[in-house]
Amino acid sequence: xxxxxxxxxxxxxxxxxxxxxxxxxxxxxxxxxxxxxxxxxxxxxxxxxxxxxxxxxxxxxxxxxxxxxxxxxxxxxxxxxxxxxxxxxxxxxxxxxxxxxxxxxxxxxxxxxxxxxxxxxxxxxxxxxxxxxxxxxxxxxxxxxxxxxxxxxxxxxxxxxxxxxxxxxxxxxxxxxxxxxxxxxxxxxxxxxxxxxxxxxxxxxxxxxxxxxxxxxxxxxxxxxxxxxxxxxxxxxxxxxxxxxxxxxxxxxxxxxxxxxxxxxxxxxxxxxxxxxxxxxxxxxxxxxxxxxxxxxxxxxxxxxxxxxxxxxxxxxxxxxxxxxxxxxxxxxxxxxxxxxxxxxxxxxxxxxxxxxxxxxxxxxxxxxxxxxxxxxxxxxxxxxxxxxxxxxxxxxxxxxxxxxxxxxxxxxxxxx
Numbered sequence: 001x002x003x004x005x006x007x008x009x010x011x012x013x014x015x016x017x018x019x020x021x022x023x024x025x026x027x028x029x030x031x032x033x034x035x036x037x038x039x040x041x042x043x044x045x046x047x048x049x050x051x052x053x054x055x056x057x058x059x060x061x062x063x064x065x066x067x068x069x070x071x072x073x074x075x076x077x078x079x080x081x082x083x084x085x086x087x088x089x090x091x092x093x094x095x096x097x098x099x100x101x102x103x104x105x106x107x108x109x110x111x112x113x114x115x116x117x118x119x120x121x122x123x124x125x126x127x128x129x130x131x132x133x134x135x136x137x138x139x140x141x142x143x144x145x146x147x148x149x150x151x152x153x154x155x156x157x158x159x160x161x162x163x164x165x166x167x168x169x170x171x172x173x174x175x176x177x178x179x180x181x182x183x184x185x186x187x188x189x190x191x192x193x194x195x196x197x198x199x200x201x202x203x204x205x206x207x208x209x210x211x212x213x214x215x216x217x218x219x220x221x222x223x224x225x226x227x228x229x230x231x232x233x234x235x236x237x238x239x240x241x242x243x244x245x246x247x248x249x250x251x252x253x254x255x256x257x258x259x260x261x262x263x264x265x266x267x268x269x270x271x272x273x274x275x276x277x278x279x280x281x282x283x284x285x286x287x288x289x290x291x292x293x294x295x296x297x298x299x300x301x302x303x304x305x306x307x308x309x310x311x312x313x314x315x316x317x318x319x320x321x322x323x324x325x326x327x328x329x330x331x332x333x334x335x336x337x338x339x340x341x342x343x344x345x346x347x348x349x350x351x352x353x354x355x356x357x358x359x360x361x362x363x364x365x366x367x368x369x370x371x372x373x374x375x376x377x378x379x380x381x382x383x384x385x386x387x388x389x390x391x392x393x394x395x396x397x398x399x400x401x402x403x404x405x406x407x408x409x410x411x412x413x414x415x416x417x
Contacts, residue, residue, distance in 0.1 A: 005088040007386040031369020034362040051355035060367030064104030070209020071097040079165025088389040094149040103374030190267035191332035200250040206243040211317040227393040278331035290320010
């Protein structure tokens with residue numbers, strides 16, 4: 001059984017802590033500057049247009065929102081499935097999920113051009129739109145995971161942790177289902193119209209969120225000089241490779257299903273063979289960098305036990321996830337709408353043409369600032385709340401850990417009379 005591990009705060013007085021705060025704060029300020037630039041000049045200064053209305057900021061925003069659900073993996077496994085070995089890491093898991101969602105939504109709000117439009121979205125609902133449902137799903141996630149985190153940190157409320165964890169687990173599934181359904185319900189777009197989008201986004205969230213969690217844990221404990229044992233790393237590796245393999249399976253099923261239906265042959269040819277940058281990002285970014293290579297690193301005997309290989313694999317999963325969001329969101333819009341099935345359509349309004357999109361620096365900076373917002377929130381909260389376990393050493397986590405026995409050498413052996 002896992003020993004009781006104390007949770008501690010970060011002192012937050014070192015030059016390293018302030019240096020990270022300044023670094024992330026600078027990125028956030030750059031994101032605000034990008035927002036002002038786009039709002040002041042209009043969206044014509046971005047790569048977005050009447051055909052590609054969701055651009056690079058949406059790629060980062062949806063990635064962060066999806067990853068937020070998956071970052072709650074560790075807490076859910078602890079509370080819902082009773083794996084006590086993950087219990088000391090559960091508060092950080094909940095904090096990271098809230099922070100990632102906040103970063104993703106911040107990018108979406110700032111990309112509105114006029115952020116005051118958020119008031120309209122919050123006061124006028126069209127329940128035929130999945131976007132209206134997501135307003136409740138996102139705000140509910142903040143409340144539910146916040147309460148769940150309070151139950152874990154307040155000793156008097158610990159007895160309610162399992163119930164709160166179950167509610168948070170079910171809500172996160174609903175949230176990711178809602179995000180995936182944004183695309184699955186858009187029947188006008190050939191690349192989106194698929195019911196499998198919802199479960200595929202759920203498994204994507206598991207992989208992305210866990211990959212980010214692994215990197216945050218490693219960076220935090222290396223920075224703090226606290227030990228990380230092999231046991232924790234190997235458990236996270238086992239989870240990540242299962243989630244990643246499942247994600248690749250869903251991607252394969254999605255494309256094979258589309259290839260079976262004649263109406264989707266055009267968009268599949270575009271994404272898989274003739275899409276230029278989208279085809280390259282799919283095969284090289286999403287499949288190779290974000291899927292096959294990380295799996296090889298985590299399964300091959302020469303690297304499966306390596307912690308460095310695990311971190312590389314986690315980073316590659318994140319890169320692959322961003323590529324997947326780019327192919328899904330922008331590639332899906334680049335393929336022309338099928339207005340008259342079976343006929344060629346051409347006009348002066350770009351009908352029947354592949355839509356072009358080139359992301360601008362302002363869009364990329366705005367998207368990256370969402371990641372910085374999430375990390376700043378984590379950085380500040382761990383200074384004021386006891387979130388991080390004091391140690392991740394094998395002696396604290398591994399239930400089968402045996403203290404090494406040190407035998408004296410011949411020179412050190414006691415003399416006998």
